[in-house]
Amino acid sequence: RNGEQLGIICEDNKYDFTLQEARNLKEIVIVKSGDEILIECNYQTLDRSQSTFVSLFFYLQTFHCF
Numbered sequence: 001r002n003g004e005q006l007g008i009i010c011e012d013n014k015y016d017f018t019l020q021e022a023r024n025l026k027e028i029v030i031v032k033s034g035d036e037i038l039i040e041c042n043y044q045t046l047d048r049s050q051s052t053f054v055s056l057f058f059y060l061q062t063f064h065c066f
Helices: 056-063
Strands: none
């Protein structure tokens, strides 16, 4: 906000795609007009020899936060 990062809202380092559930936040987070939210997702694909492609449906389902 105003060029300053406010902190991490939620972090899940043990996310399981087959067990999708909502997360309750410890505190209420107020998102104001002009705020930016960064969503980061890392895929472990070192065991694959070719590119990994995902569908638009997968992308929307995975990153639909609000």
